[in-house]
Amino acid sequence: MTTTPRKFFVGGNWKMNGSTKSIQSLVDTLNKANLPVEQVDVVVAPPAPYLALVRSTLDSKLGVSAQNVYAAKSGAFTGETSPLFLQDLDVHWTLTGHSERRQYFRESSEYVAEKTKFALDQGLSVIACIGESLIERETGATNTVLASQLEPLAAALTPADWARVVLAYEPVWAIGTGKVATPAQAQDAHKYIRAWLAKHVSPAVAQATRVIYGGSVTAGNSGELARMADIDGFLVGGASLKPEFTQIVKARL
Numbered sequence: 207m208t209t210t211p212r213k214f215f216v217g218g219n220w221k222m223n224g225s226t227k228s229i230q231s232l233v234d235t236l237n238k239a240n241l242p243v244e245q246v247d248v249v250v251a252p253p254a255p256y257l258a259l260v261r262s263t264l265d266s267k268l269g270v271s272a273q274n275v276y277a278a279k280s281g282a283f284t285g286e287t288s289p290l291f292l293q294d295l296d297v298h299w300t301l302t303g304h305s306e307r308r309q310y311f312r313e314s315s316e317y318v319a320e321k322t323k324f325a326l327d328q329g330l331s332v333i334a335c336i337g338e339s340l341i342e343r344e345t346g347a348t349n350t351v352l353a354s355q356l357e358p359l360a361a362a363l364t365p366a367d368w369a370r371v372v373l374a375y376e377p378v379w380a381i382g383t384g385k386v387a388t389p390a391q392a393q394d395a396h397k398y399i400r401a402w403l404a405k406h407v408s409p410a411v412a413q414a415t416r417v418i419y420g421g422s423v424t425a426g427n428s429g430e431l432a433r434m435a436d437i438d439g440f441l442v443g444g445a446s447l448k449p450e451f452t453q454i455v456k457a458r459l
């Protein structure tokens with residue numbers, strides 16, 4: 207079987223950070239960085255109030271993502287963001303299931319799957335996040351947790367849907383802690399995720415789906431991680447707010 211190589215993907219999740227001034231400066235840096243978009247998909251996720259500003263000023267070769275989305279088109283859902291708003295703003299990506307949404311806003315894996323499917327049905331592409339906590343890793347439950355997060359997604363999505371999904375493996379213990387997973391730890395988890403997809407969705411989806419790593423990625427550690435066979439890119443938090451993000455984008459080159 208001939209297989210198409212998966213294009214490297216680097217996302218920058220700005221989380222709840224920034225101001226008009228700092229975001230304009232970040233956009234300016236990205237626009238001037240001459241990023242290798244032929245070899246790497248680059249997508250940044252600003253806070254919702256800045257999506258329009260970023261989309262209208264960022265180089266159109268770079269993607270823009272929401273950090274969260276709701277599973278309805280419109281209506282009495284105060285404070286929520288419709289996928290139709292995103293399409294209207296020319297924003298074609300959203301994150302779903304980030305561990306901060308799961309932890310602080312009690313989003314279950316079933317709800318994450320529902321939101322992911324709804325966003326896909328409205329034409330968005332999705333960076334769907336999964337990952338285990340420290341206690342889950344220490345008790346040997348990592349793969350069980352990953353499977354439990356993948357199951358509702360696989361139940362909700364058609365095989366064709368997966369063409370617009372990037373899976374982000376983000377061990378919670380590595381997020382914002384400076385404690386990055388070792389390349390071997392990350393590779394093991396990514397390999398497990400790919401094997402799970404092969405068994406429960408299809409070998410073709412497993413081969414084609416990009417599985418990216420997130421958790422304390424920096425310019426310093428990204429090169430080694432990027433050489434792992436099943437790591438197809440990164441979801442970067444803290445370092446995506448800094449000039450080093452442009453080096454992380456080039457980690458695989």
Ligand SMILES: O=C[C@H](O)COP(=O)(O)O
Pocket residue numbers: 219304376380381382383384420421422423441442443444445
């Ligand atoms: O979405 C990004 C992740 O939560 C990683 O954040 P971090 O790079 O600050 O650890």
